[in-house]
Amino acid sequence: LEQLTMAVCAIRREGEGLLEPPEDIGIVIEGVEVLHELTSFASACALLLGLIYVLNLAYPKPLRFTFEKVLMGLGDFKPLAPRLLNLKYDLLGRV
Known part of the structure; x- marks a missing residue:
């Protein structure tokens, strides 16, 4: 996680399939987990866009x-x- 610029991350228990809900969904910015225990990927993506705007962060070029x-x-x-x-x-x- 320390190497990530921005990410929405899902924590799953070992051996769980992709159809099982994740144990935790969080947002990482510059290697620091800034939010966790989010309800869905959709809300995590919306919150990430809001954080980019509020914190006046430079948007990563590959995601522009x-x-x-x-x-x-x-x-x-x-x-x-x-x-x-x-x-x-x-x-x-x-x-």
């Missing part, structure tokens, strides 16, 4: 179009992968 692509659906991008579509729907409060 994430907000426009995933949340806003703007730009001339390829269709979203199923995992990104699920994240987008979760962040937008899929019914």
Whole structure:
């Protein structure tokens, strides 16, 4: 975790599958866990965007179009992968 610039991390018990809910979901910024015990990946992503804004952090270049692509659906991008579509729907409060 110390080497990560920004990340949403899930802690799972050893041997658990991906279909099991994680034991903990947290946010790491510059190697420091700043939030933990979050309820979902969608809320963790939304909180990470808020932290970037509030703390006036430099957005990592490889992720610079994430907000426009995933949340806003703007730009001339390829269709979203199923995992990104699920994240987008979760962040937008899929019914």
